Amino acid sequence: MSKEHCLYYTTPCETFPGSLPLGNGRLAANVISSPSHETFVLNEVTFWSGAPHTAGSGLARVADPKAELRQTQRCLLGGDYAEGKRRSEKYLESTEQNFGTNLIVGRLNVIVNGGVDSQGVTGFQRELRLDEALAEVQYDQNGHPVRRRSFMSYPHQVLVVSFESDHPEGLDLEVSFQGDSKAFAARSKNGRLEFDTQALETVHSDGACGVMGHGIVSVRSDSQEVESREGKVVVRGKKSATVFLAFTTNYQQSDDGWRERASWQIEEAAKLPVADLLAAHLADYQPLYNRMSITLGPSSGSDNARLPTDQRRQNFEPSKYADLGMFALYFHYARYLTIAGTRATSPLPMNLQGLWNDGIACQMGWSCDYHLDINTQMNFFPVLPSALPDLMQPLISYLNQLVAAGKDAARACYGCDGWVAHVFSNVWGFADPGWEISYGLNVTGGLWMATHLIEMYEYTLDETLLSETVYPILKGAAEFFLEYMIEDPETGWLLTGPAVSPENSFFVVGKEGNKEEHSVCLSPTLDVELLRDLFDFCVHATKRLNADSAFALRVQTARAKLPPFQIGKHGQLQEWLHDFEEAQPYHRHLSHTMGLCRPAQVSKRHTPRLAEAVSATLERRQDRDDLEDIEFTAALFGLNYARLGEAEKANAQIGHLVGELSFDNLLSYSKPGVAGAENDIFVVDGNFGGAAVIAEMLVRSLMPELGGPVEVDLLPALPKTWSEGTVKGMRLRGNLELDMEWSGGKLDSASFKSFSHGSMTVYYRGRSLEIPYKVNGVIELGPNLQVN
Template identity: 85%
Template sequence: MSTEHRLYYTTPCTTFSGSLPLGNGRLGASVISSPSREAFVLNEVTFWSGGPHTAGSGLASRAADPMAELRQTQRCLLAGDYEEGKRRSEKYLQSMENNFGTNLVVGRLDITVNGTMDSEGVRGFERELRLDSALAEVRYDSDGHRVRRRSFMSYPHQVLIVSFESDDPEGLNLEVSIQGQNEAFAARSRDGRIEFDAQALETVHSDGNCGVTGHGVVGVYSDSQEVESKECKIFVRGKKSATILLAFTTNYQQTGDGWREQASRQIEEATKLSVADLLAAHLADYQPLYRRMSITLGPSSGSEPASLPTDQRRQKFEPSNYADPGMFTLYFHYARYLTIAGTRATSPLPLNLQGLWNDGEACRMGWSCDYHIDMNTQMNYFPMLPSALPDLMQPLISYLKRLVTAGKDAAQACYGCDGWVAHVFSNVWGFADPGWETSYGLNVTGGLWMASHLIEMYEYTLDETLWGKQPIRS
């Protein structure tokens, strides 16, 4: 495969920062690989802590006449009385965080290769992410026997597929388990499957009692049909191959309990097909998007840099005075890959601050994995149109429509004004109030900047119905 379309490494990965990302625009997985283990940090775009918010309810004090108070605060600031202007802003316009929430990690899927050590008897270890096929692969020899693992996130079937192959006459011996990030996680195994329930709870950005609930299923099948489940684990004995499937759905914007059965249905449908058929459907869906464009920046100076593992290639890049233009091309294609893997036209939400993938580290700090609409959300969408992916803007447009509705209430509650407003950041619950620090929280142009994407998209596509049936120019 062209070195401009893959990330390639010859060392195992033990941390999230070195993982390889997979995604189908809703469900994400970060692949952590070593000879003895294949692990997946799981994310889902709607798996949020927190809850709905009523416009203005988080303000420290509610002004009797928001418009009059706004004018008085403006007069203070314009007259140079910044101390009084700040005091009034903090009293009447600064929000409290309450149950704003954040996007959390769903859990971690661990697949242990029993009998395999990370060093003893292992030769030729390689792992790669093929950007052109959205496929992660691991290869190595263990005691003279070839082992190959492949994983991909299917958009057509909405499942994570992990396949193991080995020519060892002793066969494969795997142990599959899943664990959550917090105490609101429960798993049970039966009939060769693991079912698990999770809730997005945390106490940094919410009160620890509210958040989206999700349900997942892990299914396994092997060519020997030797699959046993007990103690919330699945034990697999395969002759030459074994396949692990995972599906996960949430109750975000759902009514009733029908959503709980969706993950089981997705597993049922996927297990009717071979890995080859699942991969064929995956490629037929993904590659037309990825192959919409190409770019060439010229040959590298010599053949060595392009053939090196990606981490070694990066180390040589700057010292070589950037004599490897193919590295720029790789960065460009990797950005396109992350865009397609991170969001699709039907995704329930747009890309957030960290895309589709996070390990929860930022969520444990004062930061949040949310929608920073004073810059970060916009940055995620800058490459969409130049790289021929205008249809992947649809989740942002749908989100903006919902934000307008919330922003109308915020404009009235906070300022006594008509129209709509959104400030520095927002969440999946339609938060549009000012932020909780006046130095940045009173930025009133976040929504306007978001809306500018519509104008840019119209300039690229000349589609007058981006906002729905009503022409955008009316």
């Protein structure tokens, strides 16, 4: 097996930063291994504290929310930011109720041979095989091989852990489960443990409400002889044993059938040999993982590939980032985490920590939730290029839930039709503003999530998806903003607000002539970017579906009145409507650069001045010694530099992310000192954002006009060190698939498969070629873009 598809270690693990993540899109575990124990930190995507929320219940009650909105907007139009802030705090700042957080369920503990690392243990190694979704531990004990294998089965919805040894004395195992909640209770009988729990905590809720869960741990040995005692299952002197774990919750369940489901899952799995369970697991997982791949560097690999992953990461020096296999490994790890973290049938999409949990974010002000001002969005950045569009379904389902709650929020908060969601959400679709207006009035958070559906349509050109899913959701968002925005009488521009640019602030001169710091404003640049995409999409969809002509005219009229992008006094792309002085020029968020690094509103090809302005923005942030240097920021720098064709700068950012902003298990993290963090906190978006950067460096696909020709740039940001490699099965906008090879830093060949009718223009190093394509066509191009 290629080391580009394996995390490999020769030392035991004791803590989360070294653990190996498993998941099946609903249930997850982080595997902590040593010769003396195997511990699985168990998580489940619906295991949330808190309770459903009534829209507007945390806000001050007002008779006419729209009248209050207009008054606040007029204050901001007149430049009275202090009064705009005061009114926003009074009418649009929620009080936290039972919002909740995703919590760790508990820990499955397997003590081996009494819990003491036995003498005579040699050759210890552990690994996570990305192409098999399998964690394995191997070592010799006094010359006898010992092996443990674990996987999280999607077909059978259970964790499977097998232990094998040919030592004459066999294995001694003690299996127990420790819950994290005060409501946890367990019992053991007939070779199995059963436990009941409830997701309770007091940081984000009142400690009395949360999802309930039921779990079963069953142990099977080679002789079927196991004991249950003192809350444990004990196996003595056996050559092999298998541990099964099932866990279910009552989230959105109307009866008690959810408890019985755990028992049924255990019984069905226990009927089968481990080999059959593993075969079913691989038959399900590998077709997804094998849809696409990349290689970087020589096909024969390098000496680095034989080093343990933690050593490779520690050797990953900023001066060269010469271990190309680490870039490829990071890319494939993100694809693995995507498949492990979300499936088409998952009840919820991935949250701040994907499907895993370090137990830190949920204990502080962040909450392990759905952050809607970059984090949740970034979780899905690599899904479509990785040929996994079916794994977008949980996001679609969640958006439908958010739309329902967002309609109530739009009426309660603003007196408007349509739907809106703000800075964060939970498993019940919370859509109100946040607890502080400085970040809580991110009024386009829900819309930003929904723009993923526009991208999904660009990639798939699926007309059924357009008519049944994408257009209805986006139309509702447009209806809200058409009613919510106010026209500036001086410029004629339609403006959003009160709003914020996540989560930044600016200075203005107050009435007393003193400098005031503010966050609340009208039409931050992110809002303008998202509304342009929204309105352009709605116009295209109405034409494509031959529907809603009157609505389309309203949208077109509003689109023409949106503010233009503006370039500030430093040559930077303005983050706000006015060229304010930044109060936090070191800030981690780069939301106003989304027009370049995600859709096609800004590009070097079509809007060079704006592209230069984004470049100036990036350089001004990069020049700051106090830059808030965290995982998603590095990914956003990398994405922007890749879109600008700045190969070495993009390479430096993704290298920094891998080498300095990821744990030894390569999960990305946020540094202490940022947004109240006191520790390195696992946040999964860096893994997904990093993969998106690597993909953008190798191939860029844009659709400047929705439904129009696709622009494909081959090797647009190829660093000098990435002189050879391959891409297999990468998906592009326009319903295209690409295979590509290069060597000596130059293109050797590119092969496009097309699954729809359309046309594209392919660009490569000053050359371009316009090519029409048809359903099930294949187009082969040579090193100079000649058609073969």
